[in-house]
Amino acid sequence: NAGVTQTPKFRVLKTGQSMTLLCAQDMNHEYMYWYRQDPGMGLRLIHYSVGEGTTAKGEVPDGYNVSRLKKQNFLLGLESAAPSQTSVYFCASSRTGGGLKNTEAFFGQGTRLTVV
Amino acid sequence: LAKTTQPISMDSYEGQEVNITCSHNNIATNDYITWYQQFPSQGPRFIIQGYKTKVTNEVASLFIPADRKSSTLSLPRVSLSDTAVYYCLVGESGGSQGNLIFGKGTKLSVKP
Numbered sequence: 001n002a003g004v005t006q007t008p009k010f011r012v013l014k015t016g017q018s019m020t021l022l023c024a025q026d027m028n029h030e031y032m033y034w035y036r037q038d039p040g041m042g043l044r045l046i047h048y049s050v051g052e053g054t055t056a057k058g059e060v061p062d063g064y065n066v067s068r069l070k071k072q073n074f075l076l077g078l079e080s081a082a083p084s085q086t087s088v089y090f091c092a093s094s095r096t097g098g099g100l101k102n103t104e105a106f107f108g109q110g111t112r113l114t115v116v
Numbered sequence: 117l118a119k120t121t122q123p124i125s126m127d128s129y130e131g132q133e134v135n136i137t138c139s140h141n142n143i144a145t146n147d148y149i150t151w152y153q154q155f156p157s158q159g160p161r162f163i164i165q166g167y168k169t170k171v172t173n174e175v176a177s178l179f180i181p182a183d184r185k186s187s188t189l190s191l192p193r194v195s196l197s198d199t200a201v202y203y204c205l206v207g208e209s210g211g212s213q214g215n216l217i218f219g220k221g222t223k224l225s226v227k228p
Contacts, residue, residue: 004159041158042220043203058185064159084192097216101148101167101209105216107159 002026005106006091011045013081013115019078021111023091028107031097031107032074033058034066034088045088049074088112120204125223134191136222137206141185149180149187152203154221159205164189193226199226 023032034046035058045058049068053054061087065077074093078085094105121139128134140149148167152160164171166178166187176188191198203221 024139031216035218040220042201043154043218045215045217048215056215059217092159092216094216097207101165103148103216104165105152106161107161110157110159116220 002091004091004106004108006020006089006111007109008077009109011114012033013078013113015082017114018077018079019081019113020043020078021089021091021113023074023076023108025072025074027092027093027095027106028071029093029095029106030071031094031105032068033092033094034064034074034076035090035092036060036085037090038087039108046089064104083110086113086115119197120206120219122202122204122219122222124220125225127225128194129227130187130195131193134194134198134224136138136189136191136202136204136224137186138189140204140206143184146150147206149178150205150207151176151178151185151189152205152218154201154203156200160201160218163202164188194224195227196226198224200224 002023016041030051034050035043044060052071055066087108089111092109094103096103149179150165153163154160164176164178171178179188201221201223
């Protein structure tokens with residue numbers, strides 16, 4: 001049982017390049033999330049999904065796109081990377097969402113992305 | 117939106133009890149209060165959740181007063197390994213149920 005797996009773990013991009021971060025979960029969770037974490041800023045929600053085929057904007061969605069074509073996968077895309085997108089990205093999933101009981105989110109190990 | 121406010125940082129010594137208080141004045145009726153712990157270079161992990169009064173597990177206790185406008189995470193007899201960032205979450209109920217907001221958390225430093 002792998003839980004939440006993020007690919008890749010590290011990546012260096014040049015400004016203007018594109019890339020896709022993959023998040024896979026094997027817990028049959030409905031909800032999935034992408035966060036970024038920068039020093040002193042805590043975790044900020046980029047996009048989230050409440051089920052297969054759905055996506056929604058979080059706190060800081062600009063410059064990112066997401067897709068949830070399969071229930072177990074949540075992809076985060078950077079179409080034209082910028083140095084401001086240098087960050088650690090975390091993916092998470094949960095069975096339920098929001099403030100409901102038993103909304104326990106499970107996190108991946110993170111992707112460290114550097115844009116030069 | 118139930119916004120939370122918690123101290124940016126706290127210091128403690130090994131063996132002490134640590135209490136971290138979180139304010140959430142706009143908590144909704146259906147919202148639960150959840151705390152997560154994040155060690156350096158790792159993703160956060162769930163530690164405790166409650167709705168009212170007191171909840172205790174093997175890691176921590178959570179105290180919630182009757183008005184539910186605040187909550188206190190209590191860590192008994194902390195050790196160096198409890199050095200981490202602690203997040204208080206009160207998720208949105210209703211339409212935006214996926215909007216799981218973490219914020220900046222409280223950085224706890226435990227010293228020998």
